[in-house]
Amino acid sequence: MSELQRAFAKGKLAGFPVVPSEFNEADEEEEETDAFTGLPIVDDDSSSASSASSTGTIIPSSNNNLFARPQGSPNKRTMDQIPWTTYFERELFLESTTDSLKIVHHAYLTSPVGTAPLFVTHHGAGSSGLSFAVLAAEIRKRLPSAGVLSLDARGHGDTSISPEQDILDLNLETLSSDFVSVIDKTKAEMNWKELPPLILIGHSLGGAVVTNVAKSAKLGNAVLGYAVLDVVEGSAIDALQSMQTYLSTRPLGFPSLQSGIEWHIRSRTVRNSLSARTSVPALLKHDPEVRGSRPWTWRTDLGATEPFWQGWFVGLSKKFLEAKGGKLLLLAGTDRLDKELIIGQMQGKYALQVFPEAGHFIHEDLPEKTAMVIVDFYKRNDRNWALSEPLDLVDVRSTV
Numbered sequence: 142m143s144e145l146q147r148a149f150a151k152g153k154l155a156g157f158p159v160v161p162s163e164f165n166e167a168d169e170e171e172e173e174t175d176a177f178t179g180l181p182i183v184d185d186d187s188s189s190a191s192s193a194s195s196t197g198t199i200i201p202s203s204n205n206n207l208f209a210r211p212q213g214s215p216n217k218r219t220m221d222q223i224p225w226t227t228y229f230e231r232e233l234f235l236e237s238t239t240d241s242l243k244i245v246h247h248a249y250l251t252s253p254v255g256t257a258p259l260f261v262t263h264h265g266a267g268s269s270g271l272s273f274a275v276l277a278a279e280i281r282k283r284l285p286s287a288g289v290l291s292l293d294a295r296g297h298g299d300t301s302i303s304p305e306q307d308i309l310d311l312n313l314e315t316l317s318s319d320f321v322s323v324i325d326k327t328k329a330e331m332n333w334k335e336l337p338p339l340i341l342i343g344h345s346l347g348g349a350v351v352t353n354v355a356k357s358a359k360l361g362n363a364v365l366g367y368a369v370l371d372v373v374e375g376s377a378i379d380a381l382q383s384m385q386t387y388l389s390t391r392p393l394g395f396p397s398l399q400s401g402i403e404w405h406i407r408s409r410t411v412r413n414s415l416s417a418r419t420s421v422p423a424l425l426k427h428d429p430e431v432r433g434s435r436p437w438t439w440r441t442d443l444g445a446t447e448p449f450w451q452g453w454f455v456g457l458s459k460k461f462l463e464a465k466g467g468k469l470l471l472l473a474g475t476d477r478l479d480k481e482l483i484i485g486q487m488q489g490k491y492a493l494q495v496f497p498e499a500g501h502f503i504h505e506d507l508p509e510k511t512a513m514v515i516v517d518f519y520k521r522n523d524r525n526w527a528l529s530e531p532l533d534l535v536d537v538r539s540t541v
Contacts (some may be wrong), residue, residue: 220399223419225249228274229289235326242306246292246323247299251277252331253288258338258365258519262291263320265345265372266311266453267443269298269423272344275416276504279512284519288337292323294347297441298423311449316346317353321360336360340519341367344504348372349453355464366467366522368515371503373472374457375479381450388444394428394435401425401437409500416505458482462490467522471514473499492518 225232229249236245249270253259260280262273270291277289293300294316296309328336341364343351348369354360355367395401402421404410411417425437458481461468468491470482475495478486486493494514499506 218414219418220402220414221418222398222402222422223415225271225274225419228271228278228419229291233327233330235323235330237322237326242302242304244295244302244319245300246295246319246326247301248290248292248323248327249274249277250291250327250331251281251289253337254286256337256525257284257286257288258340258523259288259290259336260340260342260515260519261320261324261351262289263316263341263343263347263350264291264294264297265347266446267297267424267439267441268344269293269420269440271298271420271423272502272505273342274419275413275508276511276515279508280516283512283516290324290327292320293423295319296446309445311446313349313353313449313452316350317357320350320354324360336363338365338523339363340365340515340522342370342504342515343367343372344370345372345377345501346453349457352457352461352464355466356460358465364466366469366518367464368469368471368518369461370471370511371473371477371501372454372457373470373477373479373482374454376477377454377457378451381454384450385444385447391439392435393438394431395425395437396434398422398425398427398437411502412500412506413508416502416508420505458485467518468492469494469515469518471496471503471511473497473501473503492521 228251230251231249233248233250234245235248236243238244247270260277262270262277264270264272270293273289273291277291280289281287294311295302296311302309324336324339339360341351341355343349349372351367352369355364392404395404398421401424402414402417405417405421406412406414411420424440426440428436428438431438458479461470462481462485470491471494472478473495474497485491496503496507496510504511
């Protein structure tokens with residue numbers, strides 16, 4: 142090589158950074174951060190969708206230094222709690238009294254504006270109203286005037302009963318009555334002259350509750366439709382046989398709130414860290430009487446709810462198909478459909494959406510996609526919206 146060639150090559154190479162001689166995979170695992178919110182961006186892939194998640198395309202912005210080494214401490218993922226005030230405008234404590242007990246239902250609310258709809262949610266067993274917090278934010282991105290009411294069922298979250306009961310009444314009819322009562326008391330608390338248009342959304346046990354309420358017609362014509370998330374009668378009853386085995390594999394407690402959040406992410410119970418940091422804290426309580434290194438224990442004893450399991454789901458498919466109003470079923474896999482629902486789908490009795498890349502907590506794993514489907518479902522069932530504006534096209538590739 143001539144001196145001229147050497148000088149030319151040296152000048153060209155000087156424009157490139159020095160590449161380290163050794164690659165350290167740990168340095169590459171630093172979590173990305175959303176430039177707008179400052180909150181972590183989470184890869185929501187799952188083992189059941191590895192092929193889908195591997196096809197993503199990364200489009201760097203023009204100001205990215207593609208060859209720069211990560212800054213800051215590697216392997217440091219924040220597990221700090223995200224407060225409910227990030228998602229809702231207020232919390233409500235709605236009191237009901239009977240001859241034998243007083244129940245104070247706790248709920249989170251963002252009020253609708255004008256004639257906008259109110260999305261009312263009911264969580265699954267062992268969860269809380271904050272299970273729907275991130276979904277609520279995504280819904281309001283698409284419908285800024287919409288409201289969201291998300292309750293804590295009795296025995297869950299910050300809902301309290303006095304005197305305390307040795308055996309908590311979680312009968313389906315009791316939970317359904319509570320759900321209607323919370324809606325009516327919210328109307329009174331907020332001085333609404335009438336109920337806004339309602340879309341009822343329930344996950345797992347909550348799906349059984351909203352279906353039962355829709356079938357009862359106790360909310361009258363206010364209900365435009367109802368959405369059931371990842372629960373059908375056949376597969377739910379089959380799953381109950383292994384529920385106690387599953388519960389025995391969960392930790393009895395955690396050293397800290399952050400470690401509880403981390404367990405939910407690592408176990409892929411919740412596959413989105415933003416959702417986990419929001420919803421998991423409401424599932425745990427600090428018990429100073431617990432000896433040892435795990436004082437953060439489960440707020441709800443799921444094992445103690447076993448006497449009610451069958452009653453939650455028996456007859457669910459029939460009620461889902463027969464209740465009045467628009468019907469939406471969101472599942473994490475088509476294998477969850479039973480015969481009755483397959484026939485109903487073929488007859489066009491309800492809308493079906495499948496997210497194979499999600500786990501059981503569809504709305505927490507994929508809040509953005511779930512919101513897109515639910516908002517579109519609302520628009521299709523609201524006559525005023527249909528007359529005033531064209532429907533959006535929902536870009537969800539796994540629609541069935």
